[in-house]
Amino acid sequence: MRQTERYRQFIDYFTTHFPEPETELTYANPYELIVAVVLSAQCTDKRVNLVTPALLAQFPTPAHLAAASAEEVFPFIRSVSYPNNKAKHLAGLGRMLVDDFGGEVPATIEELQRLPGVGRKTANVVVSVVHNQPAMAVDTHVFRVSHRLGLVPKTATTPLAVEKALVRQIPEELIPKAHHWLILHGRYVCVARQPKCGSCPLTGWCKYYAEVVSKELLVPPKKVIKTTLKSGKAPK
The missing domain is CATH 1.10.1670.10 (Helix-hairpin-Helix base-excision DNA repair enzymes (C-terminal))
Structure with missing residues (x-):
């Protein structure tokens, strides 16, 4: 074909x-989505959705996250994969959103990839889901x-x-x-x-x-051949 x-x-x-079709990550705005997508790297959406409610209640805006240290973020995400690195990424992401982007999540792949913990895949998810861009x-x-x-x-x-x-x-x-x-x-x-x-x-x-x-479906099952030893006993 x-x-x-x-x-x-x-x-x-x-x-x-x-x-x-829709993403299975739970989010209410671009900030919540990018946080969830950063956490989802090598981790299930189901696990991320269990973690984000308490995390976002504590850090509901980029400004709140910018004011936090990685050590303050870590307890909320300890159950996801690579929590130490992701805590550092999120704290840095919050600061850059505030310092470089006025507290708003950027809308281009190039700008998004400047954020800590955001690679091309994460950037593509954000622009695709939030802005319906062909990424x-x-x-x-x-x-x-x-x-x-x-x-x-x-x-x-x-x-x-x-x-x-x-x-x-x-x-x-x-x-x-x-x-x-x-x-x-x-x-x-x-x-x-x-x-x-x-x-x-x-x-x-x-x-x-x-x-x-x-x-594989066309391959016939192997025949089981029962052999007998001179003693008359079947082999073990």
Whole structure:
């Protein structure tokens, strides 16, 4: 199947069945979102959503966060991954938002990446979710699913290469939605270790299913041959 046909199948299915996907992070404004996304690095959205209510109640604005030290932030986020580094990032992020951006979360990828703890993926999430810009954030789910489905070539070995490949093929107005489609499909169906191919609606055109799973299904089970030793006892 040609790649263009895979994209057509991908877009047709998700626009029909999941026309309005949303982030699973809980937030009320851009500040709360960027805090949540920084915390979500190598951590589940579920865990982040458990942490942010108390954290944001204590530091409800960039100014409150700017006035805090990493040591003051740490107790609120101790249960997430890498809490020491993230506490430092959040304290620095608050100060930079106040000092450099007037207490507002910037709206461009370039400016966002100046903030502590904010890489390209985090910046893409913020501009995509808050401003509906055509930015494709590539996390582990997007990277894995886009390769398995055959949406990107095997030569796309970095998040940036995957991002560029996806953006070239997906209509600009659908890129923010496609980001969520890929994440959610990877989170609940096309999981890392044991993808749920038996219940996946995309197997008809999925490259991984055609090249790996379907071939495994055709392999007959190995015959168990019972041998007998001279003593007449079966081997242990």
